[in-house]
Amino acid sequence: MxxxxxxxxxxxxxxxxxxxxxxxxxxxxxxxxxxxxxxxxxxxxxxxxxxxxxxxxxxxxxxxxxxxxxxxxxxxxxxxxxxxxxxxxxxxxxxxxxxxxxxxxxxxxxxxxxxxxxxxSFTFEAALIEADLSVRHIDQGTNVPMYRTTIPCESAGMFSGPLVVSMRPFKPADAIRAVQITGRFPAVHGAPVHLGFPEQLGIHDLSAPDYGDAVAVESDELPVFWACGVTPQAVLMQxxxxxxxxxxxxxxxxxxxxxxxxxxx
Amino acid sequence: MxxxxxxxxxxxxxxxxxxxxxxxxxxxxxxxxxxxxxxxxxxxxxxxxxxxxxxxxxxxxxxxxxxxxxxxxxxxxxxxxxxxxxxxxxxxxxxxxxxxxxxxxxxxxxxxxxxxxxxxSFTFEAALIEADLSVRHIDQGTNVPMYRTTIPCESAGMFSGPLVVSMRPFKPADAIRAVQITGRFPAVHGAPVHLGFPEQLGIHDLSAPDYGDAVAVESDELPVFWACGVTPQAVLMQxxxxxxxxxxxxxxxxxxxxxxxxxxx
Structure with a gap:
């Protein structure tokens, strides 16, 4: 088969x-x-x-x-x-x-x-790689780290819940390019929702993602966060x-x- | 007159x-x-x-x-x-x-x-303001803070010298929008060259700009740096x-x- x-x-x-x-x-x-x-x-x-x-x-x-x-x-x-x-x-x-x-x-x-x-997000990751940016979890062969945030989605009827985000670390100049590249793809989550201060999203430990696998964030890198397609699944389960x-x-x-x-x- | x-x-x-x-x-x-x-x-x-x-x-x-x-x-x-x-x-x-x-x-x-x-940069600042972002030095009625970096420009004949950058602080989500907005204006410096780690540019004290006036960067804000039109003037004087x-x-x-x-x- x-x-x-x-x-x-x-x-x-x-x-x-x-x-x-x-x-x-x-x-x-x-x-x-x-x-x-x-x-x-x-x-x-x-x-x-x-x-x-x-x-x-x-x-x-x-x-x-x-x-x-x-x-x-x-x-x-x-x-x-x-x-x-x-x-x-x-x-x-x-x-x-x-x-x-x-x-x-x-x-x-x-x-x-x-x-x-x-x-x-596979679509925008392909665009990042085509622009010669390295995507940490892909280099590691693991799943992207994802986190439940304290940011609520807009609710509708029975559906409500927190925004789930995925995180990819980049050096600052690459983070800027990543914003520009993914911003061109609004149909696949678009530009990041946040970068720099995970605690502003209610994320206190980047090494303990709620879904997927942790990746290292080096001291000269910014954690960059995108809205994640796990959000509707989490909302559905809730x-x-x-x-x-x-x-x-x-x-x-x-x-x-x-x-x-x-x-x- | x-x-x-x-x-x-x-x-x-x-x-x-x-x-x-x-x-x-x-x-x-x-x-x-x-x-x-x-x-x-x-x-x-x-x-x-x-x-x-x-x-x-x-x-x-x-x-x-x-x-x-x-x-x-x-x-x-x-x-x-x-x-x-x-x-x-x-x-x-x-x-x-x-x-x-x-x-x-x-x-x-x-x-x-x-x-x-x-x-x-007046052009992209107008676009930022039109998008409802606040630009700190404009709100304060002062000149934008500018810094000589340790990043060398590409030299040509007699002309060489460091990149000069201007800095505008933004909360993370606004910094992302500022990247997207100014990235649409490559004819007026375009997207930022850096955000988040001034020391990576050789800037050790944001409160002491080399040109212009200092502005506060709050603890929930990122300093965002754009290539600055003072660069060619500084290179010319040198x-x-x-x-x-x-x-x-x-x-x-x-x-x-x-x-x-x-x-x-």
Whole structure:
């Protein structure tokens, strides 16, 4: 059932390998240059509130596409993509509890389900690397460190909770370039939300992230913080809706859009 | 001889008042929305080296227009502007010594003189204020604090010396916006060159600027540093060319260009 990861060079090839069941792993590094996205699926009633939450909090929850109720297909991010089969692995939630982690969700699909595709920082990290900046956690081969802050998101209906941020350390001149580069990508979290004073975000120990892995911040570096796509997932888990489906961590939807297409001019 | 400053609403009106001798003061705050520029005039031999210096150091020395040898008129920054009369006040230098501070330089004009118009931070400060950021030295009604750094410019012929920077303190989220806003204005110094660690620039006491006036940096603020148009003036004074003319401090050339015209897309 294995598939050669290096052969999955485009979003369409990744999705095909997911659909056929050949590929069920993490998508980081697959289809270089193609934008990946977070997935959240909710019944229509909760979906309305969740959409409002995302629209009120565009930095952590940049919406790339929202499907019509009951339609499992995408029309903007990819052609002929079926969200029921085209991700490597899903998580199924009932009242905030993880109940299954299947590789396709065809039998779970309902006529009132709405899918949200949310921008992912892989896109801006590719742009940082293309600009010759080094991204510490990528150099280390670990997950980006993420922290729950004391900054509340704007709430909407049942959805509320703190902003979650990711952190990448940079020397000052590189931090300035990182602001300029990621600011061109508002659809994938955009410019940082903070740099320099973690305690202003309620973060008291950078070496103890709430998610992901710690990285060193050298004495000549600034910790730079971006709004993180884990925010909507954390908010969803806190709201405990009756039913929800998300992608499994690291097992993203890989689109037909190029990372470059997400840059503003 | 007085003129009502508030009547000088455009670059053309300022230049006309300078030309008639009615206005000989500082230009800060005049003709809101019109870009102002630093002036350096040199004989052709030194001018070639100075142009190379500016081209090698575009952040401190962003060239807006360079005149043809002997031509005292501008063709890009303003229509029908005569650099011999259209600034409020000039400084005349011989071998690095200030020898005169006249209000027009008609009798000093020579067939081999070349004028350099260099972008000025007034333009990006207007953009910061328009974005509702407060700029400390403007709020205080003082000059921006400026510091000689230990960062050398790229030298060219007789011209060399350290980068001079201006400093404006901001809270982190505002510092990020200031990077994004000023990054859109590469013709007027562009994005900051540094933020956060003055000692990395060889600045050991922010309260003792080399030029301008000190401002407070609060404990929840980052000092943000931009390449400064005083750099080419300091380099010029250090090179001690036989003959040079500059604008008198604060008495800038006011152009027909709008600040907005200097924004990149």
């Amino acid at each position: 294995g598939v050669d990861r290096t052969s999955l060079k485009t979003g369409a090839l990744v999705r095909q390998a997911c659909r056929s069941g050949e590929f069920t792993g993490q998508t980081s590094g697959l289809a270089p240059g193609f934008a990946q996205a977070n997935l959240v699926i909710l019944p229509q009633a909760e979906a309305r509130q969740f959409q409002e939450f995302c629209e009120k909090n565009p930095k952590p929850c940049p919406l790339l596409e929202v499907t019509k109720p009951g339609d499992p297909c995408l029309h903007q991010l990819a052609e002929a993509a079926d969200l029921r089969t085209d991700l490597p692995r899903y998580r199924v939630w009932q009242r905030g509890e993880l109940v299954d982690e299947p590789t396709e969700i065809t039998s779970l699909w309902q006529e009132d389900l709405v899918a949200f595709l949310i921008g992912c 709201a405990k809706p009756d039913f929800a489906i998300t992608h499994s961590p690291g097992c993203m939807f890989v689109s037909d859009l190029k990372d470059k297409d997400l840059a503003s001019l | 007085g003129v009502d400053r508030t009547s000088l609403k455009t670059g053309a009106l300022v230049r006309q008042a300078c030309r008639s001798g009615e206005f000989t003061g500082q230009t800060s705050g005049l003709a809101p929305g019109f870009a102002q520029a630093n002036l350096v005039i040199l004989p052709q031999a030194e001018a070639r080296q100075f142009q190379e210096f500016c081209e090698k150091n575009p952040k401190p020395c962003p060239l807006l227009e360079v005149t043809k040898p002997g031509d005292p008129c501008l063709h890009q920054l303003a229509e029908a502007a005569d650099l011999r009369t259209d600034l409020p006040r000039y400084r005349v230098w011989q071998r690095g010594e200030l020898v005169d501070e006249p209000t027009e330089i008609t009798s000093l004009w020579q067939e081999d003189l070349v004028a350099f118009l260099i972008g000025c 090179a001690k060319p036989d003959f040079a003319i500059t604008h008198s401090p604060g008495c800038m050339f006011v152009s027909d260009l709008k600040d907005k015209d200097l924004a990149s897309l």
